[in-house]
Amino acid sequence: MQEKYLPTEIEHAAQQKWTASQVYRARDDADRPKYYCLSMFPYPSGKLHMGHVRNYTIGDVLARYHALRGFNVMQPMGWDAFGLPAENAAIANNVPPAAWTYANIDHMRTQLQALGFAIDWSRELATCKPDYYRWEQWLFTRLFEKGVIYKKMATVNWDPVDQTVLANEQVIEGRGWRSGALVEKRDIPMYFFRITQYADELLSGLDTLPGWPERVKTMQANWIGKSVGVRFAFPYQLDGKNEKLWVFTTRADTIMGVTFCAVAAEHPLATRAAENNPALAAFIAECKQGSVAEADMATMEKKGMDTGFKVTHPLTGEQVPVWVGNYVLMSYGEGAVMAVPAHDERDFEFANAHGLPIKQVIQNTLVHTDVLRAQRPESDYPELYFDATRWKSWYASKSRDEVLVFNSGKYDWMYTDDAVDAIAADLAALNLGEKKTQFRLRDWGISRQRYWGCPIPIIHCDTCGDVPVPAEQLPVVLPEDVVPDGAGNPLNKRADFVNCACPKCGGAARRETDTMDTFVESSWYYARYACPDFEGGMLDARANQWLPVDQYIGGIEHAILHLLYARFFHKLMRDEGLVSSDEPFANLLTQGMVIADTYYREAADGKKTWFNPADVELRDGNAFLKSDGQPVDIGGTEKMAKSKNNGVDPQALIDQYGADTARLFTMFAAPPEQSLEWSDAGVEGAHRFLKRLWKLAHDHVQGGAVAAFAGGELPEAAKTLRRQLHQTLQKVSDDIERRKQFNTAIAAVMELMNALAKLEGDDAVTRSVRQEVLEAAVTMLAPIVPHIAEALYAELKPGATMAWPKVDESALVQDEIELMLQVNGKLRGQIRVAATADKAAIEAAALASEAAQKYLEGQAPKKVVVVPGRLVNIVV
C-alpha cells in the first residue's frame, strides 16, 4: 500500500474503474427497489461554479448511500441549454449561441466527470437538441387544440432605441441595459398556458407532499394565493349607455367605507377619461414608463390622478370618484379596486396624499357600546380606539372576531364574516355581484421574442388563422448558424425559417418566430430521463417505472417558479395519458445559496464594474484590486452569479487538492439547506482529515491481514471504541437518510477517527476492532469521498464489495450513565447512576450528591425534576 495519499492518482484509477464497469448505469429491468435521485440540471454557462459542486455532491451522496443500501439507483444528468446568456455571449464574441452552448457542455461534462459523480451518462440530454424539443412542440400543439394554451395580449418591457423586448434582468433602474433608454411598457400578443385552471389542484396537491420542506409549500401556497371574496360592480353612465366598473375584494364587509375607486393606468376607463384630459393622458403615459417587474411597481411612489368620472355605490347610491392609481395592477383581478382608506394601508396612504375622505366602518368589540366605552375610556385604552394617525397599530393587531361592522346601516354590529355574506347576498339580489374565488396566480405567458429557444410550433395563415404544426411536420428545427445582434429576434430576418405553407389550406403562410420560455424545457426533463432514447413519442412506459423522482435536489431560488411549473406540467402530461402519477417529485431538498462578497467600481455614468473576489485583496476592512492596488467598493454578500462576478472557480480547488477534498469541504462547511458563505480557509482542514484517514488505514494494513471483530469479550478501551463505532453508524445513517445533514455525519466520523487514533494495543483482538472500525468508517465516508474510500476499502478488504454496515445493538449497551445536576435550573455538577435506575433512585442519588448538599445549604427542595437519561433539576 502506498504510504502517501495521492489524490490525483487514486481518483483517476477509481474513475477509470467505474467507467469501465459501468457501475452507475441504471437498470430498467432490475428487481431491486428503484431510487431515482435527481439534481436540477445546469445551464451550460461556461464552467462549473461552487453552486453546481454543492448541488451535485448532495445528490451524489444520496445516490451513493442508497446504492450501498442495495437500491437500483438512477442519477442522470443533462443540460438546460436554451437561454438568454448564450445570446449575450453571441453578441459579445460574435459566435452562434449553438456553438457556444455545445462547447460549454463539453467542458462542463469533463468537469463533472472529474468530480466522480455516480451519474448514468447514457441518459444525458440537452434541451436545445431537436430530439428533445420536438416532443415539447408536439405537446404544445395538443394543448393548443385542447384550449389549454391560448393567445392574448400581454405587457412587456420595450427598449425604444434597440427596438427590442427586454427581460426584467436587462432593465436597470428603469433603463435598457445596452441603450440606456427609458424602458416603456408595450402590449404584444403572446401564448399562455392556462395554469389557473389547475390552481386548485396545485394548491391541494401540496398536502400530498410530506417530503417537501414546509417553507417551499408555504411559498407556493402564497404564490397561488387563493382568496374567497366578492366580485361586484359600481354602475355608471357613459355616452348615454349603462356601464359597470367591476372590482374584486376580500373585504366586502368594509364596502360602506368606500370613498373612492382606483383603476390601473391601462384600464379602459382611464383611457377613455384621458381622451379629453391632456394632464391625465400625460400621467397615464408616465405610468406606462418603467419595467413591468412587480418589485419595481410595488416599491415606486404611490401616485394617482382623478379621472373626473363618478360611479354609483351599489348599496348606498352615493357617487364615488374614480382615480387612476399606479399601484393598481391591470394583471391582477379586474384592474380596478374599491378603496376603503380607513381599513386598508395602501388606500389610507393614497387618501392622505390626495385629500380623499376616510370613513371608519370597523369597530373594536371591546368598545362598541356606550357601557363598554365607559369601562375603557380612550384616555386609558388608546389602542382600542380608531384613529387615523395610528391606523396601523389599531388595525393590524385585530383578528376578524375582535371587530364588528358599524357605520354601515343594516349591517351594523355584524361580525365581519357575517357581513361579507349579507353584503354578497344583497349585491347578488341587485344583480351587481357575487361571491368569487380568486387566485393571485396568473396564466403562464411563454412567448419570448428571442432566438435561442424552442420554436413555438404555430403557422400564421391569413385565411386559416393560427394553425398548429401537424405532428408529422415536427420538429420545427431552430437554425443553429445564427448570430444575434441585440436588436430584435434574428429569426424574423430568416426567410427560409419564416416562409412556409399553411398546413390547412396549403397557401403561403408565416411561421411563428417567438420561442418558448426556457422554463418549459425544464418542466418535463425529469420524465424524459427515464426514456431519453424513445423516438416514438414524448415518453414511454419506463417513465411510470421510474417516476416519481424519489429525491429532487436544487437551489432554494427555484422554490416557486420552476417547481410550480414542473408540477403543473406533470399534471398536463398526466391528463394526456403520458404519466400516471399526480406529482413529479416525492422528496425535495432545497439547498441554500453559495454566496460570496461582491466588489465593484462605479463609473461617472453610474455603470458598475464588478470584480471577482479572487482578484481582490482585503486590508483592514478595505478592499483593493490586486492588479492595480487601487481601492474597490465592497458590495453585499450575494448569491454567486455572473452578473456580480463573484463566482469562485472550483477547478482550482480540484486541481490542488483533488475532487474528494472539494466534495468533503462543500459537505462539511454548512448544512445543505443553509446558505454557504464561501471562504478558502477550511479546505486545508478537509484535506488534512483525508491524509489522516489514509495514514490510519495505512498503518493498520502494514500490520498484516486481520478479520473484522466478530464477537467475544473485549478490553475496556476497545469496548468503548466499538460502542462509539455503532453509535456513529446509527447517527450517520440517520443524518444522511432522514436529516439530510451531512456536516454532522462527517463530524461524527471525524470524532470516531480521533478516538481510533488514541486506541492502543497490537494484540489480535484489538486489531480486529481496529479493522472493523476502519472498514465501517471508510464505508460511511464513501458517499461523500468515493475515490479515497474505493482505494482504502480495496486495501482493507481486497476483492470485497462495499455494503452499508449493520448496527450491532449489543455493542450499544451501557451499564452506567452520567446525568447533569441542576439546582434552580443552573448546572452545578454531575452524578453517575446505573443505566437501569428508576426515578426514585436517581432523585435519591441527586440529593445525596456533594454538589446538591453544597447548594441546598440544608434547605428542603420544593420539587425535583428528573429527565430520564439527561438531567436532574432540584428546585429550592
Place this chain on the structure above:
RNA sequence: GCCGGGAUGGCGGAAUCGGUAGACGCAGCGGAUUCAAAAUCCGCCGCUGGUAACAGUGUGGGGGUUCGAGUCCCCCUCCCGGCACCA
C-alpha cells in the same frame, strides 16, 4: 412593498422532541520533532474577575411563558432568496 428564510466564540458551524451552549473543523497560542522550515504529533482556546479552585455572564435587540429557553409566544433591527422575461 409583498411572500419565505436566517442571525450562536476571531471564522464556518453543533446542540435532532423545551433539558450539559459552543461537538467537529478553521484560525490563533504553547510544546515535541527538525540544523532550520514545511509536514506531522501533543496540549490550550466564549467573555469578565481570580495564581487557582471557582464565581458571574453569554446564542442580533426588547418583553413574555416555564423548574428549565439558542429552541416556544409577542414586538423590533439587520442580512439573504423570490416577486412571474436571469436560470
